[in-house]
Amino acid sequence: MPEVLNPATTETGGLTESAPDSTAPAGMVFYHASEGKPLATPWQVALIRSQLLAQAALPEGMILDCACGSGIQLAAHASVLQRPALGVELDPHRAQASAVNLRTIAEQRNELATSRMQSTRVIVGDGRDGAGVLDALKEHLGTSSRSKIALLHLDPARPRNSRTHGLNEMAPRLDEVFAGWQPFLEEGRNGPSLLLDLSPRLTHDQRLEVEALIDLTWPGLLRTWVWTSRGRGRVDRLALWLGSAAVEGIARRFVRIPPALGAEPTLVSGGRRLMHGPAHPVAVNRPPRRGERISILDAALVESGLAEDWLKRVSKENDIAWGVVEGRRPQIHHAHPLRLEAPEDRLLVQATGRVVALARMPLAIENVDRLVEVLLEHDIARLTVRATLPPEVQPKIQGAIDRQLSRRHGRRDAFLIQQPGDEMLLICIAE
Numbered sequence: 001m002p003e004v005l006n007p008a009t010t011e012t013g014g015l016t017e018s019a020p021d022s023t024a025p026a027g028m029v030f031y032h033a034s035e036g037k038p039l040a041t042p043w044q045v046a047l048i049r050s051q052l053l054a055q056a057a058l059p060e061g062m063i064l065d066c067a068c069g070s071g072i073q074l075a076a077h078a079s080v081l082q083r084p085a086l087g088v089e090l091d092p093h094r095a096q097a098s099a100v101n102l103r104t105i106a107e108q109r110n111e112l113a114t115s116r117m118q119s120t121r122v123i124v125g126d127g128r129d130g131a132g133v134l135d136a137l138k139e140h141l142g143t144s145s146r147s148k149i150a151l152l153h154l155d156p157a158r159p160r161n162s163r164t165h166g167l168n169e170m171a172p173r174l175d176e177v178f179a180g181w182q183p184f185l186e187e188g189r190n191g192p193s194l195l196l197d198l199s200p201r202l203t204h205d206q207r208l209e210v211e212a213l214i215d216l217t218w219p220g221l222l223r224t225w226v227w228t229s230r231g232r233g234r235v236d237r238l239a240l241w242l243g244s245a246a247v248e249g250i251a252r253r254f255v256r257i258p259p260a261l262g263a264e265p266t267l268v269s270g271g272r273r274l275m276h277g278p279a280h281p282v283a284v285n286r287p288p289r290r291g292e293r294i295s296i297l298d299a300a301l302v303e304s305g306l307a308e309d310w311l312k313r314v315s316k317e318n319d320i321a322w323g324v325v326e327g328r329r330p331q332i333h334h335a336h337p338l339r340l341e342a343p344e345d346r347l348l349v350q351a352t353g354r355v356v357a358l359a360r361m362p363l364a365i366e367n368v369d370r371l372v373e374v375l376l377e378h379d380i381a382r383l384t385v386r387a388t389l390p391p392e393v394q395p396k397i398q399g400a401i402d403r404q405l406s407r408r409h410g411r412r413d414a415f416l417i418q419q420p421g422d423e424m425l426l427i428c429i430a431e
Contacts, residue, residue, distance in 0.1 A: 002125030002132065003092070004140040008112065010099035010122075021072075023261060028108055031100045032070050033093035039069055041155075045228065045237070045257055046076035048265050052255070053151075054080050056245050058193050059186035061148030062086045062119075066127030066181065067156055067172060071098025073197075074153065075105040078120060083150060087122040088133055095124040119147075127154075128172045130181040148186050151245060152177075155197035165201065167209055174210065178217045188244030190222045195245050200227075200235040204278045210240060211274060222246040225274060227306075228255045233299035233328050233350070252279075254304040256347050266344035268301065270309040279305030281322045286333070288355060288419055288426050293334050294323070295352035296386060296417070302330045314338045314345055324420055329386060331417065337431055351386055351415045353428035360424050363387055363416075368400045374427065375401075381410035383427070387418040 012018075017032040023044030024030075032040060050073075058081070065074040068087035078085035085102060089095035099122040106112045106120075119141060123133055134146040141147075154177055156170035167174065174196070185192035198210065207225070214221055224246040228237040236257075247253065252271030258264065272279055280302065288294075301307050302325065311320060311332070321333045329350065340346050356378050361367045363385075375383055382405060385398050413430040 001139070002123045002136045003095075004136055005095060005099040005122040005124065007099040007103040007106070007120055007122065008117065010096060010103065012096075012100055015093060015097055015100065025108060028104065030070060030072060030104065031097040033091060033097050039157075041070075041073045041076075042230075043072060043076070044261055045230070046073045047080070048255070048257060049073070049228070049239075050076040050080035052265075053077065053195070053241075053245060056193065056241075056247075057189050058150045058244055059148075059188040061150035061186045063151050063153065064088070064149045064181070065153040065155070066133075066177060067154060068098045068122065069094055069155065071101045071122065072105075073155065074098070075102045077151070077153065078102070078116060079105060079109055079111060082114075082116060084116040084119040084147075086120070086133075086137065086147065086149070088125055088127040089122065090124070090126060092124050095122050098122045126172075128176045128180040130184045134184060146184065149181070149184050150186055150188075151193040151195065152181055152185060153195045153197070158199050165199065167206060167213075174213050175216070178213065182217055190246065190248070191218060191243040192221075193245040194240075194242040196240040196242065198238050198240060200238040202238065204274070207274055214240075214242065218243065222248065224250050224253055225304075226253045226255060227300060227304035228257065229298065229300035230257045231259065231347075235300045235303055252304060252306055254301050254306045254310075256298070256301070256344070258344070258347070264344070266347055268304070268306045268310045268313075268348075271304075271306050279308075281308060281325050283323065283325045283420075284321045285420070286321060286323075288333070288358060288424065290355050290358065293337060293352065293354050293431070294331055294417065294426065294428050295334065295338060296329045296331045296350040296415075298348040298350065299328050299330055301348050310345075310348065311338075314340060327388065329388070329417070351384070351428070351430060353415060353430040355426050356414075356429050357427040358424055359427065362423050363389065363397065363418060363425060365393070365396055365400060368397060368404065371425070372401060372404045375405065375414070376408060376410065378412065378414070378427065378429070379410045380412050380414045380427070380429075381405060381408070382413050384413075384415040386415050387425075 066088045224241045254268040256266035324331045
């Protein structure tokens with residue numbers, strides 16, 4: 001019979017890692033099993049996801065995480081939704097850490113004595129075995145029937161040091177989890193509720209494979225793909241919200257976690273179903289023009305396939321051309337300024353400005369003097385290089401430009417990009 005841990009009585013002895021979370025309230029320390037901290041969800045991310053989930057009409061029952069790791073996301077779900085939590089973890093030390101963290105968060109939020117915590121448990125066992133887990137919980141709690149499951153959350157382990165991996169390398173495997181828990185998930189308005197945490201490294205075809213696995217068990221189940229980013233142009237988390245957890249009428253959602261704790265996230269919703277393609281924009285190779293505007297957008301937003309949906313929100317312009325689509329600095333060319341009055345929209349733009357000069361020269365240290373002459377002609381006090389350069393070269397060029405401009409008396413901020421496939425440098429006054 002699997003071991004059942006009560007968070008209220010689980011001790012910390014034997015846990016080898018503990019650390020404060022910079023995104024959590026002061027003094028909150030989370031425990032982890034060996035090498036578990038890098039895998040844990042930051043509290044700010046966990047809390048925002050749970051707050052978004054609170055908008056869904058979930059059925060009655062517990063919140064289940066059948067590979068709960070350190071339990072931080074499970075604790076956020078349970079606290080925000082005010083539901084009892086059921087964590088399952090194969091590794092005994094991770095299960096112990098999860099139980100301790102569930103108690104820590106309940107104590108911090110003054111919820112340790114609530115009825116939901118009286119039945120919250122972590123089980124050391126196989127997260128694929130729905131019947132075995134629920135029978136162990138039933139015996140432990142002394143109830144006459146199995147507990148109801150309102151939501152299944154799954155964040156399977158996957159290879160950490162490879163750029164790509166297959167679905168069969170996830171542990172536990174999606175199809176085995178679906179088979180083990182399908183009979184025990186409560187039905188809501190749009191069927192059962194599932195939230196699958198998946199690797200951002202999955203290709204478009206692999207994402208379609210995930211959808212095909214779901215359709216084998218729940219044909220046509222409502223789905224919303226969610227890309228989450230903490231900045232730096234990177235997708236930190238890719239998730240699939242299913243059934244009654246999905247957002248009706250929304251196939252894709254981009255969530256930008258704000259830099260300030262407690263601030264609201266930036267949401268971009270819409271898009272088209274995954275089956276209709278990745279929805280990435282198409283680059284157009286056209287010569288740059290003085291006076292036009294160039295904006296470098298958040299690369300994670302572009303990867304989500306929702307950049308053009310967002311542009312409809314901040315621009316009524318029809319003649320927007322994509323100069324660069326892939327990489328860390330996707331860029332658009334447009335005639336009129338973007339409407340970025342809202343701070344949350346500003347977060348999705350790395351830089352935006354008007355082209356004031358074109359300079360055909362290699363971006364190299366020996367050409368910095370020539371480049372600075374152009375900058376001084378346009379009263380530029382500070383220039384940020386936003387071109388792709390070898391990591392050992394970029395700081396040298398940026399530093400040389402900074403030193404020369406610091407001795408002058410310009411007044412304008414600017415940035416520099418490079419025309420794709422060309423030596424043409426575009427100097428833009430920041431707006």
